[in-house]
Amino acid sequence: MSEGLTWTVYDADSMTQAEIYGQVLCDLGDQYPEIVGLSADLANSTKIGKFGKKFPERFINVGIAEQNLFGVAAGMAKAGLLPFVSTMATFASMRACEQVRTDICYQNLNCKIIATHGGASFGQAGSTHHCTEDVAIMRSFANMTVIVPADGIECANAVKACVEYPGPVYIRIGRGFEPKFYDKDDYGFEIGKAVQLMDGTDITLICCGVTVLQAMEAARFLKENDGLSVRVLNIHTIKPIDEEAILKAVLETRRLAVFEEHNIHGGLGSAVADVIALSGKGCAFTKVGIPDCFCEVGYPEDLYTHYKLDADGVIETVRQVMEMDFEEDDDWEDEV
Amino acid sequence: MALSTKEIKELEQHAWQARHDIIDITGWSGGAHIGGGLSVADMLVILYFKYLNVDPKNPQWEDRDRLIVSKGHAGVAYAPVLARKGYFDFQDLETFNKFKSPFGMHLDCLKVKGVDVSTGSLGHGLPIAVGLALGARIQKKDWYTYCILGDGECNEGSVWEAAMAASHFKLNNLITFVDRNGLMIDGSTEEVMGLEPFSDKWRAFGFIVKEVDGHDFNQLAEAIDFAKAEKSGPVVIMAKTAKGKGVDFMENEVKWHYGGLDTDLRAKAKASVDRMYGKA
Ligand SMILES: Cc1ncc(C[n+]2csc(CCOP(=O)(O)OP(=O)(O)O)c2C)c(N)n1
Ligand SMILES: [Mg+2]
Numbered sequence: 001m002s003e004g005l006t007w008t009v010y011d012a013d014s015m016t017q018a019e020i021y022g023q024v025l026c027d028l029g030d031q032y033p034e035i036v037g038l039s040a041d042l043a044n045s046t047k048i049g050k051f052g053k054k055f056p057e058r059f060i061n062v063g064i065a066e067q068n069l070f071g072v073a074a075g076m077a078k079a080g081l082l083p084f085v086s087t088m089a090t091f092a093s094m095r096a097c098e099q100v101r102t103d104i105c106y107q108n109l110n111c112k113i114i115a116t117h118g119g120a121s122f123g124q125a126g127s128t129h130h131c132t133e134d135v136a137i138m139r140s141f142a143n144m145t146v147i148v149p150a151d152g153i154e155c156a157n158a159v160k161a162c163v164e165y166p167g168p169v170y171i172r173i174g175r176g177f178e179p180k181f182y183d184k185d186d187y188g189f190e191i192g193k194a195v196q197l198m199d200g201t202d203i204t205l206i207c208c209g210v211t212v213l214q215a216m217e218a219a220r221f222l223k224e225n226d227g228l229s230v231r232v233l234n235i236h237t238i239k240p241i242d243e244e245a246i247l248k249a250v251l252e253t254r255r256l257a258v259f260e261e262h263n264i265h266g267g268l269g270s271a272v273a274d275v276i277a278l279s280g281k282g283c284a285f286t287k288v289g290i291p292d293c294f295c296e297v298g299y300p301e302d303l304y305t306h307y308k309l310d311a312d313g314v315i316e317t318v319r320q321v322m323e324m325d326f327e328e329d330d331d332w333e334d335e336v
Numbered sequence: 337m338a339l340s341t342k343e344i345k346e347l348e349q350h351a352w353q354a355r356h357d358i359i360d361i362t363g364w365s366g367g368a369h370i371g372g373g374l375s376v377a378d379m380l381v382i383l384y385f386k387y388l389n390v391d392p393k394n395p396q397w398e399d400r401d402r403l404i405v406s407k408g409h410a411g412v413a414y415a416p417v418l419a420r421k422g423y424f425d426f427q428d429l430e431t432f433n434k435f436k437s438p439f440g441m442h443l444d445c446l447k448v449k450g451v452d453v454s455t456g457s458l459g460h461g462l463p464i465a466v467g468l469a470l471g472a473r474i475q476k477k478d479w480y481t482y483c484i485l486g487d488g489e490c491n492e493g494s495v496w497e498a499a500m501a502a503s504h505f506k507l508n509n510l511i512t513f514v515d516r517n518g519l520m521i522d523g524s525t526e527e528v529m530g531l532e533p534f535s536d537k538w539r540a541f542g543f544i545v546k547e548v549d550g551h552d553f554n555q556l557a558e559a560i561d562f563a564k565a566e567k568s569g570p571v572v573i574m575a576k577t578a579k580g581k582g583v584d585f586m587e588n589e590v591k592w593h594y595g596g597l598d599t600d601l602r603a604k605a606k607a608s609v610d611r612m613y614g615k616a
Contacts, residue, residue, distance in 0.1 A: 041488060041529075043522045061522055063491035063529025064458050095457065124366070124433035126440025128408060128456025297444075298435030299366075306435070 136266025406461020503542025550575025
């Protein structure tokens with residue numbers, strides 16, 4: 001029987017992504033007086049409370065009422081303010097789904113959503129707190145921009161970039177305990193542009209969020225041990241997606257594998273598949289995520305391993321994709 | 337009917353056990369919603385060990401009473417009470433929170449025997465309870481539906497949509513509890529989003545309100561007896577409680593909504609519980 005740690009919701013102040021985000025928002029608050037913060041009894045857990053402490057008169061906690069939260073944000077945006085709204089991803093995308101779609105996206109309001117506890121990052125809480133559908137939901141809303149940052153540094157970049165980016169933006173982060181990936185912030189983050197982390201010609205690994213670090217570790221291993229030339233793309237912006245980078249990868253590597261902390265339906269993998277299918281080009285392709293089931297209970301690390309989203313899982317998948325047959329020509333005779 | 341001294345003694349023994357169990361599970365799971373688990377423990381105990389017409393050997397028995405723990409984060413209290421009632425072994429809870437465990441912090445009705453409805457997203461329980469109560473009525477069944485809400489949870493509009501429906505349909509087979517511990521995550525309920533005059537709000541929505549001390553078994557029993565006998569419409573039992581009840585360093589402390597306990601704190605917490613029950 002293992003012993004629990006002694007910590008409370010407040011000690012979680014060491015949260016990386018969320019904490020950095022809270023700090024960045026505080027700095028932006030000085031620069032942009034129109035920024036307001038909103039939460040629904042999760043000011044502390046999401047870290048938007050940092051902004052609330054600094055600008056109490058510009059922070060609204062509506063209580064545990066997510067539909068109201070996004071309706072109120074829409075009203076504040078209509079009044080000329082720039083709302084940043086934070087709650088858990090599951091409640092932002094599903095409880096307040098129609099408010100986000102109809103009140104915010106339909107009216108193309110300048111409203112930024114920073115959704116925490118995405119994917120299986122709060123795995124031990126169970127299915128009500130897992131969020132493996134949000135990217136699919138948000139991606140289906142016209143006018144919405146969807147970003148899944150790799151770590152705290154990238155989250156900070158996304159938050160800064162979205163201030164001047166028009167219209168609604170959904171930024172999905174974890175619970176805050178995710179490891180750091182970037183050492184510095186000047187690697188050329190731009191909304192809608194993939195970041196190429198490693199160049200290669202045998203296969204392209206496409207990832208976002210927590211899988212970025214894992215894919216990079218796997219790529220280094222595969223280079224050394226399997227002699228593979230692996231390209232790694234961090235596609236942090238899932239909508240609008242960087243079609244050019246994907247098509248270039250299809251042309252130059254002819255094998256692609258996508259890794260994401262999301263249901264395999266509707267997320268980054270589906271977005272990439274759309275681009276490939278519409279291009280009419282053939283390639284070996286696979287997508288790895290939560291295989292259309294309600295995710296198991298457990299601490300995130302165990303779940304990432306189970307769903308093959310850790311470095312070992314990525315290596316296993318790459319070896320399979322390297323064996324995959326695909327048609328470069330029109331001759332389907334040997335396939336059917 | 338007032339409880340006998342023997343009944344009270346038995347319930348207190350169960351409540352003492354539940355508090356010890358909550359502390360243990362919080363310790364070995366790494367973290368759980370201990371504050372709200374301790375505040376709701378006595379309601380769970382009196383329901384399972386006095387009122388609920390259920391059969392742990394036959395958890396799906398169709399004529400059983402139904403309970404929805406709408407404040408689903410109280411899984412840390414709900415699970416051990418189910419275990420002690422006989423639905424499964426208490427030792428099974430050693431996997432709480434762990435990989436592939438049936439027990440996440442919020443209990444899943446497809447994985448945990450005795451759980452009628454999966455909860456954890458606040459504001460879902462009362463609408464489902466209304467549906468269950470209507471279902472019993474339409475099928476001419478006489479089982480009761482019980483639902484336990486958090487007070488912060490009552491910020492959710494869906495709670496009030498369901499409340500409106502419960503009184504509109506005069507659901508006298510629905511008994512609702514509010515765990516009125518006065519706290520949510522970001523502070524006290526009145527600081528974050530004022531609920532008062534809270535009982536009046538329920539009255540305005542057509543409920544009969546019984547205000548009780550949620551840690552007093554006699555008062556809880558009297559209110560439940562009243563609610564079961566009341567024929568005109570739904571009753572809500574406004575149970576005044578203390579978050580963290582029984583553990584002196586947690587009582588009414590907002591930061592103990594969620595937390596973990598090391599061996600040392602576990603011992604301190606249990607010692608405090610023992611003092612409350614005169615067992616020290
Ligand atoms: C829809 C929804 N929003 C937010 C949360 C996160 N959350 C979990 S517990 C909690 C506070 C609950 O307060 P209350 O209902 O008073 O419960 P208690 O004090 O009994 O623990 C919040 C906001 C949630 N589980 N569901
Ligand atoms: Mg409360």
